[in-house]
Amino acid sequence: MSRVSVKTREDLPAELQPLWDKMTTYGAFENQAGVMAHRPPIFKHIWSMLVDLSDEAVLSKRYLELALVTVSLLNKCTYCVSHHAPKLAIQGVSEEGAERLLDYKDHPELTDDDKLVVEYAIAVTNNWNRTRDEIFVRLREHFSEAQIVELTWRTALCGAFNRFNDILQFDIEQGVVVRDAAE
Template sequence: MSRVSIKTRDDLPEALRPLWDKMTTYGAFENQAGVMAHRLPIFKHMWSLLVDLASEGLVSKRHLELALVTVSLLNKCDYCVSHHAPKLAVQGVSEEGAARLVDYKDHPELDERDKLVVEYSIAVTNNWNKTRDEIFARLRAHFSEAEIVELTWRIALCGAFNRFNDILQLEVEQGVPHSEAAE
């Protein structure tokens, strides 16, 4: 059970209800949004950012979901793995493949670019202060600088969401298949 009560759309001021409605098009994140709604600036700015990036994002959905699932596996966030592994399946990576992303080097479902995204996600999550220029040379061969910035931001933000969701013990919403974030 969540350590903080979960607010609903009806608890929001009228002006923020359209954002809640947009949020639901992003996925079944009502528990996360409902907890964020305790602080309206957090709800407003986080969900505005997420829905804007969903509609205007430069990074492909496949690469985004590869990054988010990788980070969530590393941080053992069941909530995020449960929400993003199905989105990754839509992008062509099986449930079994998603579960073993951190073992990316010989992953049969990933191409060179996919493996680079996973490697970079691991670097940003675990080795941000020891990452060498070499990986950026490889990133530049596949991504624009704007895409690198967006990918980096989404990876770092996912780590923050992992911590937020886990410390507050957010439960996966009904109807979302529960996935374990075991490595």
């Protein structure tokens, strides 16, 4: 049960309600957004950025979901794994494959580029202050600088979401299958 109340679209100022409507096209994140709605600037800026990045699609959904599920597995965030593992399945990595992303080196469902994304998501999450230039040489072989910036930002932001979600303990939305990330 959520440690703070979950607001609805109607609780937002009228000028932010269209953003709520756009947010729902991103996925079933109403509880997360409803908690953010306690602070309209947080709701506005986070969801505007996420919707804009999604609309621009500089980074493929597959790479994005690989990074988000990896971070969420590392941080044991059941909320995020439950929401993003099915999105990764749409991108061609089975839910069983998503469960074992952290064992990426010999993962049969991942391409070499996929493995690089997972490796980088692990570095951003666990080794940000010890990551060497070598990984950036490899990243630049496959990604533009804009893609590297977005991949880095979205990975780091997902870590923040993991903490936000877990500390406030809001429920996973009805209809989303719970996938335990704590194993």
